[in-house]
Amino acid sequence: MIRDGWTGPGAASERRALLGRLRPRRPRPLWVAVLTVLLCGCGWLGWTWYRSSSFVQVRTVRITGLAGPDVGQIQAALTGAALRMTTLDVNVAKLEASVARFRFVQGLSVSSRGSHAVTIHVAEQVPVAVAEFGSESRVVAADGRLVGGAVPGVRLPRLPLAQAPTGPTVSAPGARSAVAVLAAAPYALISHIANATWSAQHGVVVQLRKGPQLYFGAAVELAKKWRSAIAVLQNKYSVGASYIVLTDPVHPAAGVGVSPSRAAALGLATGAGSG
Numbered sequence: 001m002i003r004d005g006w007t008g009p010g011a012a013s014e015r016r017a018l019l020g021r022l023r024p025r026r027p028r029p030l031w032v033a034v035l036t037v038l039l040c041g042c043g044w045l046g047w048t049w050y051r052s053s054s055f056v057q058v059r060t061v062r063i064t065g066l067a068g069p070d071v072g073q074i075q076a077a078l079t080g081a082a083l084r085m086t087t088l089d090v091n092v093a094k095l096e097a098s099v100a101r102f103r104f105v106q107g108l109s110v111s112s113r114g115s116h117a118v119t120i121h122v123a124e125q126v127p128v129a130v131a132e133f134g135s136e137s138r139v140v141a142a143d144g145r146l147v148g149g150a151v152p153g154v155r156l157p158r159l160p161l162a163q164a165p166t167g168p169t170v171s172a173p174g175a176r177s178a179v180a181v182l183a184a185a186p187y188a189l190i191s192h193i194a195n196a197t198w199s200a201q202h203g204v205v206v207q208l209r210k211g212p213q214l215y216f217g218a219a220v221e222l223a224k225k226w227r228s229a230i231a232v233l234q235n236k237y238s239v240g241a242s243y244i245v246l247t248d249p250v251h252p253a254a255g256v257g258v259s260p261s262r263a264a265a266l267g268l269a270t271g272a273g274s275g
Contacts, residue, residue: 056086060117067142068104068126069154069187078108078120087112095120128182128190129159131170142183144169144176157182157193157206174198177219181206184222186230203247212254217247224249 061079068074081098085091090110099105099122107123125147129140138146140159146168159182161175170179178196181204185193194209203217214229216222225246232238232252241254 052086052089056088056115058082058085058087058116058118062119063122064119065122065124067187068124070102074099074102074105074122082118082120087115087118090118127154127156129179129196130156131159131161133161133164136164140170140179144179155191157190158195160195160197178204180219181216181222185226212241213243215243215245215247221249228252
């Protein structure tokens with residue numbers, strides 16, 4: 001039989017169900033709202049306490065990206081500031097303030113590692129050379145950018161350019177390779193380098209101010225090549241060498257007898273002992 005409206009079996013139960021849905025709900029008692037607020041407040045206070053507690057205290061600080069003249073001081077300043085923080089409450093502004101006096105630091109980024117360690121990456125704009133083109137000169141940063149005038153207190157190598165750069169960076173392939181070699185050098189050596197050039201035969205050639213020329217070849221394995229160069233320079237049997245070949249960093253070779261005229265014929269840097 002077809003049901004009509006609210007008649008027939010089950011109509012009363014359907015009406016009760018519909019009225020139950022339409023009937024406004026009673027408001028929750030006040031104590032429920034108060035309890036909810038208290039629980040949220042306790043949770044917030046607990047989190048605030050925990051994120052500043054010794055359970056997440058910074059105990060290990062790893063610093064990356066440093067290459068300039070103030071590495072030790074920057075590391076000490078950042079480590080001291082970070083050890084007063086927790087991994088859940090790292091104050092980047094305070095870290096930046098701790099190294100604000102170091103002019104080469106451009107910015108910081110921080111990441112946590114576990115409950116007690118942080119890694120701080122330092123973005124630097126470290127000058128490594130003075131590019132010379134015509135009568136003009138510009139300081140060159142480690143990434144090849146031209147960053148302006150002279151840097152007080154820093155004696156930088158010369159980077160001769162055949163023509164003026166067309167953009168904000170050193171773009172000539174040979175010059176970029178020379179910048180890469182200088183950027184890889186221990187910064188304590190930068191002031192002892194007179195110039196850096198490039199030749200088709202020897203690749204990047206670095207002229208020490210009171211020492212030999214260093215033939216780096218291609219701008220690869222630069223850290224190894226610099227370690228080899230330092231080892232040869234410290235070896236008493238290399239005293240008097242006029243050049244050191246670093247093309248193979250495992251087997252560096254020192255030699256003598258390259259005269260200025262011969263060096264010019266080979267397209268090498270000249271001016272040993274200049275500056």
